[in-house]
Structures are given as C-alpha cells and as structure tokens.
Amino acid sequence: MTRDLDHLFDQNVVWAQQKTRDDPDYFRRMAEQQTPRYLWIGCSDSRVTANDVLRLDPGEVFVHRNIANVVHTSDLNILSVLEFAVDHLQVRHVIVCGHYACGGIQRVLANARGAMFDHWLQPVAMLYRKHRAMFDSIADEAKRVDRMCEINVEMQVRRVAATPIIENAWARGQTLHVHGWLYGVHDGLLRDLGPTLSSIAERDALPSIDERVLAPGEPVSAVRRHALEAFGCCDEAGGKDAPEG
Ligand SMILES: [Zn+2]
Numbered sequence: 001m002t003r004d005l006d007h008l009f010d011q012n013v014v015w016a017q018q019k020t021r022d023d024p025d026y027f028r029r030m031a032e033q034q035t036p037r038y039l040w041i042g043c044s045d046s047r048v049t050a051n052d053v054l055r056l057d058p059g060e061v062f063v064h065r066n067i068a069n070v071v072h073t074s075d076l077n078i079l080s081v082l083e084f085a086v087d088h089l090q091v092r093h094v095i096v097c098g099h100y101a102c103g104g105i106q107r108v109l110a111n112a113r114g115a116m117f118d119h120w121l122q123p124v125a126m127l128y129r130k131h132r133a134m135f136d137s138i139a140d141e142a143k144r145v146d147r148m149c150e151i152n153v154e155m156q157v158r159r160v161a162a163t164p165i166i167e168n169a170w171a172r173g174q175t176l177h178v179h180g181w182l183y184g185v186h187d188g189l190l191r192d193l194g195p196t197l198s199s200i201a202e203r204d205a206l207p208s209i210d211e212r213v214l215a216p217g218e219p220v221s222a223v224r225r226h227a228l229e230a231f232g233c234c235d236e237a238g239g240k241d242a243p244e245g
Pocket residue numbers: 043044045067068069099101102103104105
C-alpha cells in the first residue's frame with residue numbers, strides 16, 4: 001500500500017472524530033437514509049464543490065459533475081442520476097450550476113480540438129461557432145469566456161428540462177423546479193440566471209437559446225438582490241454581479 005496518501009487517511013480520521021464529537025448521532029443518521037432536496041449538476045472543477053458553496057451537510061444535496069456541466073441527452077450517467085434524483089429521491093430542485101472562468105469553456109473558445117473532452121464539449125462548441133461573430137465581438141477575453149459560461153448554463157437548463165424524466169415528473173404533477181445558476185470562483189457568490197422552470201408550459205415559453213445569445217439575461221446574487229430590495233429600485237446599489245473580467 002502506497003504511503004504518500006497517508007495524510008488523507010489521517011485527515012479522514014480527524015474529520016470523522018470531529019463530526020462524532022459535534023453530533024454523536026451524525027453517522028447513525030447518515031447510515032439510515034439520504035433525503036436530499038436538491039440535485040446539483042455542476043462542473044468537475046475542483047474549486048466548485050456543491051456542499052461547500054451551498055453550505056450544506058452530507059446528505060443534503062445529490063450531485064452530478066462533469067466538465068463544463070454539460071447535459072448530453074444520451075449520456076447514461078447523467079440520465080441515471082437525474083432519474084434516481086427525481087423519481088426515487090423526489091428532489092424538489094434541479095440546479096444546473098456553471099461557473100465563471102470555466103476551463104472547459106475557455107477550451108471551446110480557443111477552438112481546441114483532438115482530445116476526448118473536446119468531443120464532450122461539442123454542443124457548446126457548436127453553439128459558439130453558430131454565434132461566433134457575436135461572441136468574438138466581445139473584445140475582453142475573460143468577459144467573452146464568462147458570457148459563454150452563462151449561455152452554456154442556459155442551454156443546459158433547456159436540455160435537462162427537455163428530458164422525459166423532467167417532463168414526466170411535471171406531467172404527473174410532481175413539484176419540481178429547474179434552475180440555472182452561475183458560481184463566481186473570484187468572489188464565492190452564486191448568481192441566479194433565471195427564470196426558474198416549474199412546468200412544461202414554462203419551459204415551452206422560454207425564448208430560444210439563439211435569442212438569449214443576442215439578448216442576454218443578467219445574473220443576480222443574493223448580495224445584489226438584498227441591496228436592490230433595500231434601495232427599492234434597480235440602480236447599481238449592489239454592484240453588478242457579472243464579473244468585470
Ligand atoms: Zn468548469
């Protein structure tokens with residue numbers, strides 16, 4: 001057995017002991033059942049861990065992650081996770097959460113080719129090529145990447161909401177909301193891209209992804225929302241949430 005990972009096992013013991021000290025019933029409860037209310041579909045990026053940014057304990061969020069939080073509608077992995085979360089765990093919320101400065105999105109905008117994960121990113125690359133003139137008109141490279149990160153989340157929200165798993169849940173009257181969020185690795189804040197989808201009718205009423213490329217939404221964090229509510233208007237009191245690059 002290799003010894004260079006001993007520190008991880010040592011840290012694990014410290015963590016388990018700490019948890020038990022804080023809450024003697026913790027692992028007994030964990031062993032009984034998981035009842036998460038949320039499914040998180042996020043990026044594999046090591047900086048964006050669902051439990052940490054949501055400040056949730058183990059057991060509270062069901063997670064699927066892949067490079068650039070792409071929803072491939074023929075991906076057995078994501079579809080199985082989605083079905084288990086919606087049909088079995090009965091989660092109330094499906095959250096597609098991308099993040100700014102995403103390496104996968106940077107790769108798409110750099111027109112990189114040849115690797116398996118370029119193939120994985122193909123739906124994003126196709127959208128970029130289709131609207132290349134618009135994206136390339138954003139002179140600042142970081143802003144261009146961040147805009148693509150946002151539009152990617154909007155596209156994946158549409159894709160997940162188009163699966164029969166979500167459609168069937170809505171059709172049988174199950175309470176289920178689909179969200180599109182962005183996480184800022186530069187400030188730790190989550191932003192809601194809106195709108196939240198709670199029915200087939202709401203999904204069908206969405207503008208097309210091509211329209212959204214041309215007329216982008218404005219993501220809002222809780223910090224900004226609270227500031228806007230405090231000032232009672234839509235000025236810049238809370239500062240813009242989209243990163244300035
Ligand atoms: Zn990423």
